[in-house]
Amino acid sequence: PPAGSRSDWIGPPDRHSNLRPVVFHVPANESPLERRLRELRQETQAWNQRFWAGQNVAFQREKEEFVYSRLKAKGLEVRDETGQKATLNAEEMADFYKDFLNKNFRKHMHYNRDWYKRNFTITFLMGQVALVRALRWLRWKTKNV
Numbered sequence: 001p002p003a004g005s006r007s008d009w010i011g012p013p014d015r016h017s018n019l020r021p022v023v024f025h026v027p028a029n030e031s032p033l034e035r036r037l038r039e040l041r042q043e044t045q046a047w048n049q050r051f052w053a054g055q056n057v058a059f060q061r062e063k064e065e066f067v068y069s070r071l072k073a074k075g076l077e078v079r080d081e082t083g084q085k086a087t088l089n090a091e092e093m094a095d096f097y098k099d100f101l102n103k104n105f106r107k108h109m110h111y112n113r114d115w116y117k118r119n120f121t122i123t124f125l126m127g128q129v130a131l132v133r134a135l136r137w138l139r140w141k142t143k144n145v
Helices: 032-073 090-103 105-143
Strands: none
Touching (some): 032 090, 032 105
16 A cells, blocks of 8 residues: 555455455554454454464365366266366265365364454454544543544
């Protein structure tokens, strides 16, 4: 972001995780509490990025292997005579999706638990920052009256 920017900047989706990266604004007079909040948000973003990049890469790899094995079992090639990729029907793909979700159930359960913990902490810190800012504003108002 430009030097004078006073906002967070959001980039285009990452090609592996599909998440939009955020460059967080760092105010010149950032308090320790605000810094703690920003750093937790940055850490959570990086953690989320790592999880979904790994999960999506594994999903694509396993999906391609599944499609290839099913086509091979049917005696078909990956590409048809026109050069287009051969596909499976929705019922066959539903088998893959169900198996993938079942196989990754515990991983997703742990991810969701950690995601909720992080979001609760971030929300709590945001409330503290808002309260401190409101009190600072009220003190400034009463001083200038």
